[in-house]
Amino acid sequence: MPQEPTKSPRTATHWMGRLHGMGPVIGLVLLLIAGTLLNSNFATLDNAMNVLTRTAFIGIIAVGMCFVIVSGGIDLSVGSMAALIAGSVIMCMNTLGPMLASPVLVVVLGMALALVLGALFGLAHGLLITKGRIEPFIVTLGTLGIFRAYLTYFANGGAITLDNDLSDVYSPVYYASLLGVPIPVWVFLVVALLGGVILNRTAFGRYVQAIGSNEQVARYAAVDVDRIKILTYVLLGVCVGIATLLYVPRLGSASPTTGLLWELEAIAAVIVGGTALKGGAGSITGTVVGAILLSVISNILNLTSIISVYLNAAVQGFVIISVAFMQRSKR
Numbered sequence: 001m002p003q004e005p006t007k008s009p010r011t012a013t014h015w016m017g018r019l020h021g022m023g024p025v026i027g028l029v030l031l032l033i034a035g036t037l038l039n040s041n042f043a044t045l046d047n048a049m050n051v052l053t054r055t056a057f058i059g060i061i062a063v064g065m066c067f068v069i070v071s072g073g074i075d076l077s078v079g080s081m082a083a084l085i086a087g088s089v090i091m092c093m094n095t096l097g098p099m100l101a102s103p104v105l106v107v108v109l110g111m112a113l114a115l116v117l118g119a120l121f122g123l124a125h126g127l128l129i130t131k132g133r134i135e136p137f138i139v140t141l142g143t144l145g146i147f148r149a150y151l152t153y154f155a156n157g158g159a160i161t162l163d164n165d166l167s168d169v170y171s172p173v174y175y176a177s178l179l180g181v182p183i184p185v186w187v188f189l190v191v192a193l194l195g196g197v198i199l200n201r202t203a204f205g206r207y208v209q210a211i212g213s214n215e216q217v218a219r220y221a222a223v224d225v226d227r228i229k230i231l232t233y234v235l236l237g238v239c240v241g242i243a244t245l246l247y248v249p250r251l252g253s254a255s256p257t258t259g260l261l262w263e264l265e266a267i268a269a270v271i272v273g274g275t276a277l278k279g280g281a282g283s284i285t286g287t288v289v290g291a292i293l294l295s296v297i298s299n300i301l302n303l304t305s306i307i308s309v310y311l312n313a314a315v316q317g318f319v320i321i322s323v324a325f326m327q328r329s330k331r
Contacts, residue, residue: 024273024289031296039303049182051299052292056184057243058262059291062269063195064239066287067232068136069270070199072212072279075125075233076140078240079262080147085117085244086254087151087160093170094163103169110170114245115238121147122237126230144263152256159255167252174249184246191242196284208232212279261313268316269294271323294319 035042061078068075093110100106121143128139154160162170176183199205207228210218219225248254271277272293273286294316301309 024286024293027272028289028293028296031293031300035296035300035303038300038306042300042303047299047303049180049185051295052185052188053182054298055291055295056182056188057247058265058269058295059188059288060191060239060243060246061236061262061266062273062287062291063191063284064236065266066195066270066273066275066282066284067199067208068236069267069275069277070212070279070282071208071229071232072215073129073136073229073232074140074267075136075236076263077121077125077144077147078236078266079259079264080144080151081118081121081237081240082244082247082259082262083254083256084147084151085114085121085241086248086258087154088117089114089245089248090160090162090252090254091154093166097163097166103166106166107170107173110248111173111245114241114248116241118237118239118241118244119234120237121240122234123230125237126233129233130226130229148256151254151258155255157256159253162248162252167249170249170252172249174246187242187246191239192284192288199282199284204228204231209280209282212276212281214280264313264316264320265291265294268320271320 032043041047061082065075065078089110092113093106096106096109097103125136125139125143128134129136132139173183178186199208207218207223210221210223211225211228215225244259247258269291270282270287271290273283273288273290275282275286297315297319298309298312301307301312301315307315
């Protein structure tokens with residue numbers, strides 16, 4: 001009698017891998033169900049748009065962070081970088097306001113400055129790491145303090161506030177909507193789509209993954225490792241600049257607490273989304289899901305009284321440790 005075919009180990013491994021990859025999506029779905037059951041206001045369109053808008057800042061940064069982590073690096077300074085960029089942009093616009101007749105032009109120049117500063121800060125990180133041969137953890141830990149200290153110095157320990165006339169012109173960048181969807185959400189979508197294409201469909205993306213998998217082998221394969229690493233940090237810096245130019249019109253000011261713990265949230269979003277801490281593999285889609293998942297957790301904490309909202313950062317910390325432990329156990 002012919003024996004019944006049995007599943008090969010390769011097939012079982014394939015399905016286990018796919019199930020593991022769906023983990024963040026399954027977690028998000030379960031959270032959405034839980035949030036709906038705990039509070040009827042959770043499942044409203046207004047709340048959904050609020051969650052996505054607040055996710056946009058961290059989500060945009062997390063897209064850039066995904067490239068850095070996939071390449072085997074890390075950046076602990078993105079929150080402080082955002083604070084310094086925000087303060088610099090506001091000071092620049094306040095200075096140019098009386099000099100230029102067009103407030104719109106002033107705002108456009110300020111937004112361009114955010115992108116330029118982000119790219120320059122990212123370039124500095126990349127050069128220190130590749131040419132200076134300093135570990136990414138040390139470099140970005142140092143700039144974490146440097147960036148925030150300079151912002152505190154410029155603000156004299158207080159806040160740097162955008163002039164009212166410029167604030168009125170700038171505010172639609174955050175508060176306006178297109179087809180019922182807030183502008184930051186559209187920008188987040190575009191950045192995520194571009195990030196996915198770059199990581200999965202270009203030579204640069206393949207090089208990033210190759211370096212994270214095995215840097216020495218990548219060098220033997222004639223990959224310009226230093227250039228690719230520098231570009232990943234520049235890309236992250238630009239993402240921080242984009243997030244910051246969207247964030248500034250929300251409050252119209254920058255203070256020493258601006259961007260506080262954004263690095264924790266961005267790294268958490270990338271890791272929760274399934275990107276390996278050791279580098280070499282990652283997903284922009286997973287990163288987006290991870291960013292939304294963390295925002296949903298925060299939103300549920302705000303709408304319910306399960307635990308204090310002040311423990312939100314603690315929850316994210318536990319999530320990072322748990323996911324890192326699970327990744328380690330799969331090696």
